[in-house]
Amino acid sequence: MGNSHSKRSKTITYPVARKSKPAPSRDSDVTLTDSICDPSPTVNISNVCKWEDKLLSDPKNRLALGALTTHAATAILQNPSILLQDTHIFSNKLDMGAPVTNQRSSGRCWLFAATNVFRVGLIRKYKLNGFELSQSYLFFWDKLEKANFFLEQIIDTVKEPLDSRLIQYLMHGPVGDGGQWDMVVNLVEKYGLVPQAIYPDSFNAKASGRINWLITAKLREAALHLRQLANAKEKVSSDLIYRYKAKVMQEIYGVLVLSLGAPPKPNDTFTWIFVDKDQKHQTITTTPLEFYHANVGAVSNLATLSQPLHIPALTNLAPAGGRGGVKNRFSLVNDPRNPYMRLLTVERLGNIYGGKGVEYVNVDMETIKAAAISMIKAGQPIFFGCDVGKYSDPQKGILDTAQFDYELGFNITLNLTKAQRLETGESSMTHAMVLSGVNLVDDKPTKWRVENSWGDANGDKGYLVMSDAWFDEFVYQIVVSPDFVDEEVVKVLDQDPITLPIWDPMGSLA
Numbered sequence: 001m002g003n004s005h006s007k008r009s010k011t012i013t014y015p016v017a018r019k020s021k022p023a024p025s026r027d028s029d030v031t032l033t034d035s036i037c038d039p040s041p042t043v044n045i046s047n048v049c050k051w052e053d054k055l056l057s058d059p060k061n062r063l064a065l066g067a068l069t070t071h072a073a074t075a076i077l078q079n080p081s082i083l084l085q086d087t088h089i090f091s092n093k094l095d096m097g098a099p100v101t102n103q104r105s106s107g108r109c110w111l112f113a114a115t116n117v118f119r120v121g122l123i124r125k126y127k128l129n130g131f132e133l134s135q136s137y138l139f140f141w142d143k144l145e146k147a148n149f150f151l152e153q154i155i156d157t158v159k160e161p162l163d164s165r166l167i168q169y170l171m172h173g174p175v176g177d178g179g180q181w182d183m184v185v186n187l188v189e190k191y192g193l194v195p196q197a198i199y200p201d202s203f204n205a206k207a208s209g210r211i212n213w214l215i216t217a218k219l220r221e222a223a224l225h226l227r228q229l230a231n232a233k234e235k236v237s238s239d240l241i242y243r244y245k246a247k248v249m250q251e252i253y254g255v256l257v258l259s260l261g262a263p264p265k266p267n268d269t270f271t272w273i274f275v276d277k278d279q280k281h282q283t284i285t286t287t288p289l290e291f292y293h294a295n296v297g298a299v300s301n302l303a304t305l306s307q308p309l310h311i312p313a314l315t316n317l318a319p320a321g322g323r324g325g326v327k328n329r330f331s332l333v334n335d336p337r338n339p340y341m342r343l344l345t346v347e348r349l350g351n352i353y354g355g356k357g358v359e360y361v362n363v364d365m366e367t368i369k370a371a372a373i374s375m376i377k378a379g380q381p382i383f384f385g386c387d388v389g390k391y392s393d394p395q396k397g398i399l400d401t402a403q404f405d406y407e408l409g410f411n412i413t414l415n416l417t418k419a420q421r422l423e424t425g426e427s428s429m430t431h432a433m434v435l436s437g438v439n440l441v442d443d444k445p446t447k448w449r450v451e452n453s454w455g456d457a458n459g460d461k462g463y464l465v466m467s468d469a470w471f472d473e474f475v476y477q478i479v480v481s482p483d484f485v486d487e488e489v490v491k492v493l494d495q496d497p498i499t500l501p502i503w504d505p506m507g508s509l510a
Contacts, residue, residue: 079403088459093449097119097123101453102454111135115193117383118193119132122299127276134195137198154227174220178509180385182357192289202261204260215256267287269286270288272291299326301380331359334475335419340362343497344360347499385478391474399470399474401467401473448471449464450463
């Protein structure tokens, strides 16, 4: 315990180099024959001493020791040529409007990514200099709905052992901040949308950890009580079970109101007052649901197309299958563990009980990139999910698999494939952002422009640059309009899905 200033620093000495047979050029090239391998089920201190002697006999490793113990590895091992290569210059770039949004200390990236996509058409329609939809409005109702969804899952699984993997997973994070595209669809279709000026962020929306803990603790308590009621020796009526559930929901609603503020209800009237680019004073009186339905074309980005596309479906907001509005878009994923051109779903994953479950159309990366390029060329921003922490420099705003030379610094290579990273828990979807541009050379993508929701202090005023190689390895999902994929891809939505368990990496919430 204690801080670094309360302990005496230790002098580092280096062993004298010993004469030995020529070593491999890099320690990462060491084979089982070259390595000091004394098979043992325990850590052998004699071996450790030999490993250390061998490691520090190399001047390069002694230099690395001095550098890597006093600086961040990402600062020491960054490839300078990547900084010159990953510039914010793109052949195709969308005007996303202002401001660059900031989710602060919350996990609301999926709501920010979705509303950043939605607002582009609204900015154009209403001729706005800058505009944000209220992320907190959707956040409030998502929390309440997730609490209800969790309690319904508990009621449905009362016969499962408490220590089963399923129940423990459900208990782990019943009202976490994260979400998925189909959860956005559920919220918008039920609650509508409002401008941020109508329901701005509260302190607890920007720093959600405390209310998440409080609600989660209450829900876990309620889950145990519901299980006790349902499994009592003397049968308890379902009416008593649901009256107890209603009491808990009332308490959760109270926590949300007192920490986030009371939001408009879906049919409550509000008045939005704004000044457009022409300096004209405008007033709109509506409700959250009316605001969404009146702007369904703009929100769905049908009004943002940079060039007319003569595709009948673009003017049909309710094509076959009942899709329309934000429901018109669906998720393409790249999960190489599972067969392509198959529909995937995740059991018990959702936010609104009785709402749409999470579904993905699993395709290869070529299909995903082709759809993304076509949408960007047509002026449409794209919600996407990725593993943002891998090979990333948030301050510089770079996502590139080649930017850090871990082999040079630590003498190891990382050789897992995308499928293997999913299989071993090394990677999953951790963050949602927006694709807002692409650089094409001979019609092939070399890098992508990304709108993030971490404020404007990093990258290019809040925008990131992502190499195409990084896209291949760490992008898992894009949300597309059916007009930008082949009909065969759209037809996958009609399949009976492959159901993945809730703990599967595809069940992770961005």
